[in-house]
Structure formats: structure tokens, C-alpha cells
Amino acid sequence: MNAPDADEREPLILAYIGLGSNIGDRSNYLSEAIRLLAEEESIELASRSGIYETEPVGYVDQDAFLNMVVAVTTSLSSSELLERMQRVEQRLGRKREIHWGPRTIDLDLLLFGDVHQDAPDLILPHPRMMERAFVLVPLIDAMEKLEAARARTYREQLERVEGKEGVIVWKKTC
Template sequence: MNEAGAKSPNVIAAIGLGGNIGNPRRTMARALGLLDARDDIHIRRVSRLYRTPPWGNTDQEWFHNACALVETSLDPHELLKVCLDIERQLDRVRTERWGPRTIDLDVLLHGDFLSDHADLTVPHPRMTERAFVMVPLSDIAPQAVINLQSVADWASEVDSEGIESLSRSGDWWLEEEAR
């Protein structure tokens, strides 16, 4: 709610999902289900599911990654809080930067919001350098613009060697939720 008590207008936000501990596909599907079950967030589109090599700390299991477009009335900080709460519900423990994890939910984009604060940077820092973000994001938002360039163009410029699609469509999470 804004100061006048009116409902905030909905915006489209992009969320990155990843994980490499346990059953990442199931955990990511549960995270999407928890997001979509809220009154203030609605899943609009989900990318295909990808298997991706680890980034940063490369001495660990490969990841599963995807991106989702959500419609939300939450401001970027509130959306981040929801994502962090869902990570905790799904047993995310933060022990090392770029280390193994059950689930990672990142606010990549939030409408035309821009922020460069320590607690929230949007667009997400270095996302344009990371194929595990740009490849799935290009599935669902190829025309979105980040730093004056389309997501599709960024995706074509990153090194996507080793990345493989694990699903034919973005419905993988609904199928997994039904199991």
C-alpha cells in the first residue's frame, strides 16, 4: 500500500532461480509454487530448465537454473524479502559465496526500477556476464533492455558452453509441482 492507502500498481519483475544440492528441479518448482500462491505475486512465464556449469567456485556440482517473470504489487525490497524467506523455507544456508545451495532466488529486474545499494542492486550485478542467467532470461524476455542492450543480445555474447536445456518448455515446474 502506498501512503494514501491505495494498492500499488503491478509491475513485471524477473527472478533468477538456481540450485545444486538435493533435488534442485523439485526445490525450484516448490519455490515457484510458493511465489505463485501469494496474492501479491503471480507467475507470468517461466523459462526452460537448464543444467549449467558452476560459476565462481567451480569445484562443486553443476547447477539447475531458470528464470521467471512475475507480476507483483510488491516493491523491489519487499520482493527480495519474500525471496529470502522462501529460500529459508527451502533450507537455504549461506556458508560460502558462490558455493553449493539448495535454492537461490535473485531479483534480476523490477519494472524500470534501478538501484545500486548494498542491500539490493537492480538490475542484478554482473547478470549480463552470466550465461546461467542470460540464457534462461532470453527464453522469456528477449526484448527486455539492460544497460541499453536487449537480453537476447546479451545472451548471444556470453559463453554458454556446457549449458543444456533439460525441458522443452517453461511448464516443467507445474509438472514437478503435480508430482
């Protein structure tokens, strides 16, 4: 079978995925999640932020998180990408026992191109990302490498968000 012509291929979408871990070897869970995502045929890693250590939000009686954001290009739909992300969470032992509770890995689809979606299983852009410094700081970090003008918009929002001082660089981008 011949490869499809360039104009027959599905268009690539640039998506941003937030990653967080606060159980066990947090850094390893982040690395493994990225590796498993990159192994998917229709997902290509485009950029990654540094890793940031942050205090928990919501349910605060738990260990600090390591958070980061990766940018990927994909020909998948937003729902298909979410399904792949959830499969990675399951492979890495994610348990959903306490809302906002401890987890080996948490993957959140933050942005999917310019798509606005309000479905029961997926809201885009992510509904709470604009109020969370632990999401905005690594998002801007990953986005600046690919979309500097768009990153400026998120940096302006970050200036209005509380809690920036609780987002500490744990490891710069490799």
C-alpha cells in the same frame, strides 16, 4: 470492506527472478520455490523459462546447477519482493556457508520493471547478470513470451558472453 477501485490499486510491476539449485532434488527445489512464490498474495506468475543445466561459476568444486527464470507481476516494492524471496530460500533450507557455494535454492532478483537501484541489500538490475550466460539464456527464454523487443536486447548481449555452450537445456517449459 469494499475492494479498491482500479485506479486506487498499487500498479503492477513485471519482475524477473533467477532460480538455481545444485543440492538434492534440484528440480523439486525449483518447483517448490515457484509454488511458494505463487502462494504469496501480491505475486502472480507471468512466465517461466525452461530449465537449464549449467556448470558452477566462482566456486567450481560442486555439482552442476539447474537454472531457470520466472517472470512475476507484483504490487510489492523491490525490497518487499526480495524479502519474500529470501523467506522462500529459508523455507527450502538455503544455507549461506561458502560464497557461490552449493545451495538447495538460490533466488536472485534480476530485473524489477525498469528500476535502477543501488542499495546495500539490493542492486538492480542484478550487477553480474549481463556477463553470465546461465542467467541470460533462461532470462531471454522467459522474457520472449512477454517482452519480445526487450528480449532482443538481452539476446544481443548474450552473443558477446562466453560460456553459452555450457548452458544445456535440461527441460523445456511445461
